[in-house]
Amino acid sequence: MAEIQTTTLIDDLTGKPLDAEKAHRIHFSVEGKTYRLDVDEKGADEFHAALDRFIEVSTKVAAGGASKRAAAAPRRASAGxxxxxxxxxxxxxxxxxxxxxxxxxxxxxxxxxxxx
Missing domain, CATH: 4.10.320.10 (E3-binding domain)
Incomplete structure (x- = not known):
């Protein structure tokens, strides 16, 4: 017996099913937390428009840059x-x-x- 399973993407903003060919899956990180957003083209445009101002003035860092530990403070030289x-x-x-x-x-x- 054959079985076919299908996956339906749901627009996270509207709650409506998305056409898989036109769906936009957006990954983004804020304050060290990573998120995923599934939206249609209009939702993707709104998302990018909202962030463009901040992206233009931000510094791009390598992936994982925010989670790296800060360098340890230099040790004091011990007395002889x-x-x-x-x-x-x-x-x-x-x-x-x-x-x-x-x-x-x-x-x-x-x-x-x-x-x-």
Whole structure:
């Protein structure tokens, strides 16, 4: 037994069936979200007319450009081991709790820098 299935496109603006030969499928993105719109020629013209003003003054970016992560902030150069030893000794002498190894908290580094 043979079976034939058909797909009917519906105009998203009018709710009426679209002629597949004359249908316009428009893909667009706003604020990182991508949309698809199925409309007739009149609807496509209205869509493009509404956006033309904004497109003319916009900057075109590569696909996926909006979703790329921002570059990480540059890391601060760490103090040399001799400087870290002095910083730890200063911190202990001034009432700060600091581990013998590992990263020295930023608050202690800033207090040390302000005092020296």
């Amino acid at each position: 081991s001799g400087e870290q030893t002095k910083m730890r000794e200063w911190a202990k002498a001034n009432g700060y709790e600091v581990a013998e190894r590992g990263r020295i908290p930023a608050a202690i580094q800033e207090a040390y820098a302000a005092a020296n």
